[in-house]
Amino acid sequence: MTKKYIVTLNAEERSTLGALISKGKAPARKLLHARILLKADCSAGGPGWPDQAISEALDVSLATILRVRQLLVEEGLDAALNRHKPRRTYLRKLDGKQEAQLVALSCSESPKGHARWTLRLLADKMVELEYVDRVSHETIRQVLKKTKLSPG
Numbered sequence: 001m002t003k004k005y006i007v008t009l010n011a012e013e014r015s016t017l018g019a020l021i022s023k024g025k026a027p028a029r030k031l032l033h034a035r036i037l038l039k040a041d042c043s044a045g046g047p048g049w050p051d052q053a054i055s056e057a058l059d060v061s062l063a064t065i066l067r068v069r070q071l072l073v074e075e076g077l078d079a080a081l082n083r084h085k086p087r088r089t090y091l092r093k094l095d096g097k098q099e100a101q102l103v104a105l106s107c108s109e110s111p112k113g114h115a116r117w118t119l120r121l122l123a124d125k126m127v128e129l130e131y132v133d134r135v136s137h138e139t140i141r142q143v144l145k146k147t148k149l150s151p152g
Contacts, residue, residue, distance in 0.1 A: 005069035007040040013077055014038065014045060020081075030081050032060065036068045037080060093139045094132065101131045102143055119144075 009017070017034040020026055026034075035058055042048040049057070051065045072080040094102065105125060110116050119137035126132050126140070 005066070005073040006042050007037055007046075007069055007072055008043040009037065009041045009046060010043070011045060014041065016077075029083070032058065033068050033081050036060065036065055037072060037077075040065065040069060093135065094143055098126075098131055099143050099147070101129075102126060102140065103147055105129075106144060 017038050020034050021031055021038070024031065036054055039047060039049040039054045039057065040051070051062050054060070054065050055062050068080050102122065106117055106122055111121060111125075114121065119140045122140045123135050123137045126135050
């Protein structure tokens, strides 16, 4: 089986990785990836170990070795060593006006028959008053937590 992602490091990259490992002042994941790349280096100055040998020597899975190789070849040394930023963006469920309405509602008198507001009561009331089309009690909890309020 031929390897799809062949690691070939130049002298500068090898020295950078070697210095990183010798200092030992980096996150464990980064140091592990540096060791994997140094062992997998197939260029003239590298040992060119097979993946199985790297796996046994560093006690790491073959999938991790393949992923590090792939990151190096496709995205470069920096991507292979460092964590990437999350690609997903989280949109806010409630805007500022809706949050203000929720806070005002949670500070108001609790409904009859209840000693205090519950998260589900607040969610239902927000929908009833047509502040939002729908909202979960978990969203209510997160907004109130962020504003350091509680439904009681």
